[in-house]
Amino acid sequence: MERSADMMEKVVSLCKRRGFVFPGSEIYGGFVGSFDYGPYGVELANNIKAAWWQAMVNRESNVVGLDSAIVTHPKVWEASGHVGGFSDPLVECKECNTRSRADHLLEEVGVFADEKMTVEEINTVFDSVRDKIVCPKCGQKNFGSVTKFNLLAKTNLGNFKDDWNADPTYLRGETCQGIYINFKNVLDSTRVKVPFGIAQIGKAFRNEIAPRQYIFRKREFEQMEMQMFVAPEAEMTVYEEWKKKRMQYYLDLGFKQENLRWHEHENLVFYAKAAFDIEYNFPFGFKEMEGVHARGDYDLTQHQKFSGVSMEYLDPYTNEKYIPHVVETSVGVDRTFLAVMTEFYDEDELGGEKRVVLRFPKKLAPIKVAVFPLLKNRPELVEKAKEVFALVSEHMRAEFDDNGNVGKRYRRQDEIGTPYCVTIDFDTLGEEKPEFKDTVTVRDRDTGEQVRVAITELIEYLK
Numbered sequence: 239m240e241r242s243a244d245m246m247e248k249v250v251s252l253c254k255r256r257g258f259v260f261p262g263s264e265i266y267g268g269f270v271g272s273f274d275y276g277p278y279g280v281e282l283a284n285n286i287k288a289a290w291w292q293a294m295v296n297r298e299s300n301v302v303g304l305d306s307a308i309v310t311h312p313k314v315w316e317a318s319g320h321v322g323g324f325s326d327p328l329v330e331c332k333e334c335n336t337r338s339r340a341d342h343l344l345e346e347v348g349v350f351a352d353e354k355m356t357v358e359e360i361n362t363v364f365d366s367v368r369d370k371i372v373c374p375k376c377g378q379k380n381f382g383s384v385t386k387f388n389l390l391a392k393t394n395l396g397n398f399k400d401d402w403n404a405d406p407t408y409l410r411g412e413t414c415q416g417i418y419i420n421f422k423n424v425l426d427s428t429r430v431k432v433p434f435g436i437a438q439i440g441k442a443f444r445n446e447i448a449p450r451q452y453i454f455r456k457r458e459f460e461q462m463e464m465q466m467f468v469a470p471e472a473e474m475t476v477y478e479e480w481k482k483k484r485m486q487y488y489l490d491l492g493f494k495q496e497n498l499r500w501h502e503h504e505n506l507v508f509y510a511k512a513a514f515d516i517e518y519n520f521p522f523g524f525k526e527m528e529g530v531h532a533r534g535d536y537d538l539t540q541h542q543k544f545s546g547v548s549m550e551y552l553d554p555y556t557n558e559k560y561i562p563h564v565v566e567t568s569v570g571v572d573r574t575f576l577a578v579m580t581e582f583y584d585e586d587e588l589g590g591e592k593r594v595v596l597r598f599p600k601k602l603a604p605i606k607v608a609v610f611p612l613l614k615n616r617p618e619l620v621e622k623a624k625e626v627f628a629l630v631s632e633h634m635r636a637e638f639d640d641n642g643n644v645g646k647r648y649r650r651q652d653e654i655g656t657p658y659c660v661t662i663d664f665d666t667l668g669e670e671k672p673e674f675k676d677t678v679t680v681r682d683r684d685t686g687e688q689v690r691v692a693i694t695e696l697i698e699y700l701k
């Protein structure tokens with residue numbers, strides 16, 4: 239489908255209507271930048287995470303998993319540079335006190351501001367077009383000067399002083415720091431040798447001034463990150479390998495090539511060797527989905543400096559000692575979720591009727607199969623359908639549905655992307671046609687075609 243605001247509205251509305259995504263704290267009027275995954279949303283998000291883990295850990299002989307703490311020693315964030323330099327440019331409207339991201343306001347008048355600009359640089363740019371920039375809340379053009387607002391969220395977890403804010407701990411701003419600080423632990427406790435990777439899925443927190451674009455930019459979000467530790471001279475080779483693998487990953491999932499592209503960072507942070515993003519064609523245009531970065535030895539060197547613990551690796555083959563370099567792949571669960579909803583959303587006509595259908599690949603579909611009794615008020619059909627449901631639910635996520643007529647149930651399952659619907663009818667009971675006894679109708683989501691399958695062969699057929 240063509241990307242547009244209209245499409246975004248359709249996806250957002252479907253997510254709410256069918257229980258994929260709910261606005262956070264809705265009964266209290268909502269809470270900006272927060273969303274809750276509903277019954278089908280949590281299944282889809284879990285499947286996205288499982289697919290990533292399968293590709294990054296299970297299928298890679300030299301990558302292991304980790305689940306590190308969300309709240310760490312505060313020094314971790316000093317070492318990582320987040321306490322000093324992890325900020326967004328903030329500007330306040332003097333008329334209504336609304337705080338906005340200066341770079342977003344500049345973008346709206348066609349001026350590009352880089353996140354790595356200093357406060358002075360961005361103020362110069364802002365002042366040069368100040369007369370064109372209007373406050374998104376009140377429409378006035380009366381702003382203060384641009385300041386830097388730190389994105390790390392503070393917490394008093396484990397801090398019982400009255401003035402905890404002066405000496406805070408932080409909710410992690412990214413999951414990879416938990417990986418760096420466990421580099422030695424993993425090395426000393428497992429069979430791995432450089433080159434090896436550590437993968438982690440988990441929540442991260444950023445105090446975004448203006449969360450926007452639905453679940454694309456949230457304050458509380460989930461990351462899937464993998465850090466590959468490599469010998470310095472191998473960094474760029476490994477980097478190129480992972481670039482290829484990560485693009486192929488999306489193609490294998492069923493994404494169209496035309497909706498994916500590489501974007502090279504124009505301004506690299508000083509320590510990085512290379513940084514490319516995989517951008518996806520979201521309803522609001524191409525935006526970053528995943529980053530693949532060659533980070534040099536910056537991360538481990540910083541933690542060695544701040545902790546006093548050596549991060550050196552002694553290569554058992556060459557006897558060489560070095561601090562490993564890092565190749566990182568980093569993607570958000572929430573961004574992948576929105577990309578998947580966008581990529582597989584479709585509208586078509588089936589049997590002369592218009593429908594909305596999510597053409598999810600089977601491994602991502604929240605529900606793999608729905609089981610229906612043809613009629614709700616015939617106990618013998620319902621009983622048989624419950625038997626079939628019990629059978630298939632042992633093997634895959636299934637749903638039992640006896641609400642409304644079968645046509646309505648098909649539409650409902652199409653809208654949540656269920657690949658197969660199984661109906662138990664009078665033929666299943668073998669009342670009139672004994673040759674059909676203990677067979678069911680299996681209907682395909684994409685074609686609407688129906689076939690008769692014996693219950694004894696059903697699991698094999700669905701798999």
Ligand SMILES: [Zn+2]
Pocket residue numbers: 331332333334335336373374375376377378
């Ligand atoms: Zn204002």
